[in-house]
Amino acid sequence: MAQEIERKFLVSGEFKPHASRKTRIIQGYLSSVPERTVRVRIKGDKGYLTIKGIGSESGASRYEWEREIPVSEARELLAICEPGVIDKTRYLVEFGGKTFEVDEFYGDNDGLTVAEIELESEDEAFEKPEWLGAEVTGDDRYYNSMLMKNPYRNW
Numbered sequence: 514m515a516q517e518i519e520r521k522f523l524v525s526g527e528f529k530p531h532a533s534r535k536t537r538i539i540q541g542y543l544s545s546v547p548e549r550t551v552r553v554r555i556k557g558d559k560g561y562l563t564i565k566g567i568g569s570e571s572g573a574s575r576y577e578w579e580r581e582i583p584v585s586e587a588r589e590l591l592a593i594c595e596p597g598v599i600d601k602t603r604y605l606v607e608f609g610g611k612t613f614e615v616d617e618f619y620g621d622n623d624g625l626t627v628a629e630i631e632l633e634s635e636d637e638a639f640e641k642p643e644w645l646g647a648e649v650t651g652d653d654r655y656y657n658s659m660l661m662k663n664p665y666r667n668w
Contacts, residue, residue, distance in 0.1 A: 517565070517577040518635055521655055524626040526644030528615050532604035538616075541594030545658040552658070553590040556603075560587025573635045573650050597621075597661035609640030621664030627655055 540554040552563040560583055566576030591598070599622070604615040611630055618625045628645060649655045654663065 515577050516574055517631065518574040518633065518637075519629045519631045520573055520648065520650045521652075522628045522630075522648050522650075523646035524615060524628050524644055525646030526642075528606055528613075528628070528642070528644045529604065531606045531608070531642070532615070533607055534605045536603050538599070538601050538603055539591070540599045540657065541591045541597070542658050542661060543590065543594055545595055545661065547653070547658075550658045553587055553594060555584055555587050555591070558584060560584040562587075562590070568651070569635070571635060571651055573632075595661065597664070599657050599661055606642070608642045611639050613642070613645075618660070618665065621666050622660050623666065625660070625665040 536557045538554060538556045540552055543551040543553060548567045550563075550565045552561075552565070554561045554563065559581055561579055562582050563577065563579040565578075568575040598620070600619045601616045601622070602619075604617070606613045606615055606628075613628045613630050615626065615628045618627075627649070630639060632639065653659050654668070
């Protein structure tokens, strides 16, 4: 079983000059229930289907299964997703031997920027860049599947 372990933080400083790459992402959800979210994503010129299980008590780890699918099929699936869409640019920022994925959101989530780091264990130590803000791991308001239902602009 594939296990994803990641921690999530708000971004409180300038990170873009440190980014090595950026990609536009559009995604929707066929199912957004916490026990089994099913996400459809177009990332650049590729399509993906992802299934995630319910998170651990800390919110840092959960089951994840992902497969690349033709972008034409991803577009078809997006058309039948639950209402709401996530539109963001993902920046990859290398720091302290790790890669931070920094998502800058648009549309109803404009103004929100969140960084995630994947780890080998929930308690793995890592260096934190100066632009990293408060930790929001386990705060379900920041899950993309929840931002679709209750966007940042409504908070």
